[in-house]
Amino acid sequence: MTVTVSASGLSLRYGGTRALDEVSLRLSRGVTGLLGPNGAGKTTLLRVLATAVPADRGAFTVLGHDPATARGRQELRRELGYLPQTPGFHPDFTPFAFVDYVAILKELTDRAARHREVRRVLDEADLAEVRGTRIKKLSGGMRQRVALAAALVGDPGFLVLDEPTVGLDPEQRMRFREVIARAGEDRTVLLSTHQTEDVAMLCHRVLVMAGGRIRFDGTPAELTARAAGRVWSSTGRDPGAKAGWRTGAGGFRNVGDPPEGADLLEPTLEDGYLLTLDGDPAEVTA
Numbered sequence: 082m083t084v085t086v087s088a089s090g091l092s093l094r095y096g097g098t099r100a101l102d103e104v105s106l107r108l109s110r111g112v113t114g115l116l117g118p119n120g121a122g123k124t125t126l127l128r129v130l131a132t133a134v135p136a137d138r139g140a141f142t143v144l145g146h147d148p149a150t151a152r153g154r155q156e157l158r159r160e161l162g163y164l165p166q167t168p169g170f171h172p173d174f175t176p177f178a179f180v181d182y183v184a185i186l187k188e189l190t191d192r193a194a195r196h197r198e199v200r201r202v203l204d205e206a207d208l209a210e211v212r213g214t215r216i217k218k219l220s221g222g223m224r225q226r227v228a229l230a231a232a233l234v235g236d237p238g239f240l241v242l243d244e245p246t247v248g249l250d251p252e253q254r255m256r257f258r259e260v261i262a263r264a265g266e267d268r269t270v271l272l273s274t275h276q277t278e279d280v281a282m283l284c285h286r287v288l289v290m291a292g293g294r295i296r297f298d299g300t301p302a303e304l305t306a307r308a309a310g311r312v313w314s315s316t317g318r319d320p321g322a323k324a325g326w327r328t329g330a331g332g333f334r335n336v337g338d339p340p341e342g343a344d345l346l347e348p349t350l351e352d353g354y355l356l357t358l359d360g361d362p363a364e365v366t367a
């Protein structure tokens with residue numbers, strides 16, 4: 082597999098907080114999911130890779146461009162589509178006007194070619210029918226897709242998406258996933274999310290971050306497999322479980338080291354994720 086994004090030893094401190102602590106990774110084409118609890122460092126990592134903020138230490142390249150030089154930074158930004166955690170757009174703009182504005186910022190100066198590109202990305206994000214409707218009249222899911230369309234302008238090879246499915250209802254999330262999956266067919270996509278189903282359904286690869294470090298790097302199946310034989314049901318709360326929660330059926334689902342004779346359950350990616358957060362930080366790969 083061709084490596085498209087490569088980072089080594091990325092570190093960044095905010096005062097006393099180590100937001101990134103020696104992060105190294107290699108990405109290839111397709112969608113890679115980035116999971117981690119609040120404050121894990123996901124947004125900081127995405128901001129560094131999007132050249133929005135420089136790391137204190139470490140280096141990285143995107144599609145061969147090194148942001149340490151002014152020219153490399155410029156080339157990298159031409160290959161970048163970034164959907165930040167809180168995208169801002171003027172509510173009175175239409176999707177067409179907003180994406181056209183972003184296209185101008187991305188140096189698409191020929192008006193006819195730019196308008197063709199704007200229509201193309203609006204189609205790709207499933208927004209053709211509402212391209213003339215004011216953004217303030219669109220649903221949250223459609224607004225997210227407007228932000229995604231803006232990130233797709235100029236056909237960037239590297240897409241950085243920070244929690245794009247947050248706040249979407251299940252149907253909107255499905256449609257959004259379809260658009261991301263399509264975008265990932267021929268691009269490198271790094272997708273931060275709190276939704277383990279996003280990762281299970283979309284990603285060929287998953288990274289788990291906690292405390293500024295990468296705690297897991299492997300396939301979704303490998304993350305799920307971490308919980309094999311470590312998930313069980315019980316009628317009451319099991320004090321020996323690392324985590325346990327009441328299910329809709331009234332019993333408890335537990336992860337950890339099951340007691341003798343426990344009623345074992347099929348693990349999910351979420352179980353593997355929870356056990357990874359609880360595990361040894363030195364165990365990085367599957």
Ligand SMILES: Nc1ncnc2c1ncn2[C@@H]1O[C@H](COP(=O)(O)OP(=O)(O)OP(=O)(O)O)[C@@H](O)[C@H]1O
Pocket residue numbers: 095096098099100117118119120121122123124125126
């Ligand atoms: N601009 C900043 N100034 C000071 N501290 C910051 C700043 N940005 C982030 N941090 C701190 O750095 C750490 C990592 O934050 P970051 O936003 O990268 O985490 P995250 O994994 O994206 O979290 P979330 O899932 O809540 O979005 C946190 O402890 C956060 O409080």
